[in-house]
Amino acid sequence: MVRSDSHPSTDEQQFECIDCLERVVSDDRVSVCPVCGSRMQNVSLPRE
Numbered sequence: 845m846v847r848s849d850s851h852p853s854t855d856e857q858q859f860e861c862i863d864c865l866e867r868v869v870s871d872d873r874v875s876v877c878p879v880c881g882s883r884m885q886n887v888s889l890p891r892e
C-alpha cells in the first residue's frame with residue numbers, strides 16, 4: 845500500500861441535510877440524508 849500524502853488516516857467530514865438539518869459524520873462522502881432522503885452538504889470546517 846502506497847500513500848502519497850502525509851495526511852492522517854482520520855479524514856472525517858461532517859455533512860448536514862439541507863432540509864431537516866440532520867448531521868452525519870463520515871469519512872466517506874454522504875450525498876443523501878439517512879432521515880429524509882434530501883441532499884447533504886459538507887459543512888466541515890478546514891482545520892489549521
Ligand SMILES: [Zn+2]
Nearest residue numbers: 861864877880
Ligand atoms: Zn434530512
